[in-house]
Amino acid sequence: MSLSRRALLSAAVLAAPAPAFAQWPFGLGRRGGRAPRAGRADYAGPPLRQQLGDWQFDQIRTAVSARLQPVIRDAIEDRFIQGVTATPGVEAATAALAEPGGAVWTQSWTRDGTAPAAQFAWDGLDRAYVATAAAQMVEGGALTLDAEIARWAPDLPNAAWITLEDLLAHTSGLPDLTAPEPQVALFQPGAAMRLSPANDALLAQVLTAAADAPMSDLLAQRIATRRDLGETIFTAGEPVAVNASALDVVRFWRDLLGDRLHGGEMTRRRFYRLHPVGEELADYVGLGVRVRDLAADAGAPADTWLYAGEPNAASIVAYSMTTRATVAVTLKGSGAADALARSLLDVVAA
Structure with a gap:
């Protein structure tokens, strides 16, 4: 398709009324003549964490660059078995280090004693996978981090000033979008951070609209x-379900x-x-990633995750x-995966 033809089609789409399938929270609204900065606010929340240095990223890249080779580690195996058997509520577990x-x-x-499933559910990890797909689409030019969501959801509070990056960082101030009554924004975009499923839901809808594909297919294509990652399956839902082997989850994080x-x-x-x-x-949120300073926890080692x-x-x-x-743990039943993950890492540190 020629550039002029593409431009004409794009102009026609933007000028057309929103189709039935693009109704709330989607539409083809525009910000109009107001400057994006006018409705935003400077960050006024608790202090941000000191940034990681370039040398740290260089060290991380080196540490995760080696080809993985399966090994037997009796000390880690013993610690894993001790940990899961000592937690009464755990019905099944998988881990990789x-x-x-x-x-x-x-x-x-x-x-x-039954045979474990090939894939386990990894609750709460969907944000990292979805954000990774978003980052790829930004790199590929399909989206930009400063794109305002008014393009897709013009009727939401502050839609003209909330960006894709706000959804990823949970700095949008969006209220509970599932409430029956219209709600006002929690804060001006960029002024604070508050984890909210509203950001996750809208982000997923932006990505699926931009890719014209379901989120499960989008993640399968762009990541698995x-x-x-042959042992990773994404199942449609809100949020999308991540089912994978522990080895595949470790490979994803290293990648x-x-x-x-x-x-x-x-x-x-x-x-x-x-x-x-x-x-x-002690716990910090980035764009679909988190950083935790364990030394802030009583009795915890001086480590950062x-x-x-x-x-x-x-x-x-x-x-x-x-x-x-790199360690990955998921439990079926009750129990804290991070406690077991820390215990396995202690074996490596010893």
């Missing part, structure tokens, strides 16, 4: 197929940090502004800045 030299251990377990899913500049951008979660100033998941939740994948190892 990759050392900086490329040695990787993995194991699955069930309390009743691209990196040959992300090793600049194999997007370029190094984008990797740094995702960790550039780290907003604190809560008042303890680059991770995805939620503290004290059932699933986590983390890169340890101290051991330079």
Whole structure:
């Protein structure tokens, strides 16, 4: 298609009324003549975390660059079995740990002795996968981080000043979009950070609209197929479900940090502004990634994790800045995956 023909079609689309399938929260609204900055605010929340240095990213890339080679690690195996059997609520578990030299251990377990599933559910990790697809689309030119969501959702509060980056960083101030009554913004875009499913839901809809594909297919194509993650399955839903082997989750995280899913500049951008979660100033959120300073926890080692998941939740994948190892753990039943992940990393640090 010629450039002039493409431009004419684009102009026709933008001039046309929103079709039935593009109704709330989507439409073809525009910001109009107002400057994007006019409706935004400078960040006024708790102090941001100090940025990671270039030398740290260089060290991380080196640590995750070695080809993975499966090994038997009796000490890690024993720690894993001890941890899951000692937690009564755990029905099944899987874990993998990759050392900086490329040695990787993995194991699955069930309390009743039945054969473990090939893939486990990884609750809470969908944000990292979706954000990675968004980063790829930005690099490819399909989207921009400063694109205002008014293009897709003109009727939402502050839609003319909320950007794609705000959705990724949860700095949009969007209220609960599922509430029956119209709600006002929680804060001006950029003024604060608040984790909200509203950002995740709208981000997913922006990506699927831009790609013209369901989120499960989008992630499969851009992540699982691209990196040959044959034991990873994405299932449609809100949010999309991630089902994978622990080894595939470790490979995904190493690929992300090793600049194999997007370029190094984008990797740094995702960790550039780290907003604190809560008042303890130990857990921080970037663009679909998180950083946790373990030394702030009572009795915890002096370590920093680059991770995805939620503290004290059932699933986590983390890169340890101290051991330079990558660990992934998910539990079925009750129990904290990060506690078991920390215990496995302690074996490597010993």
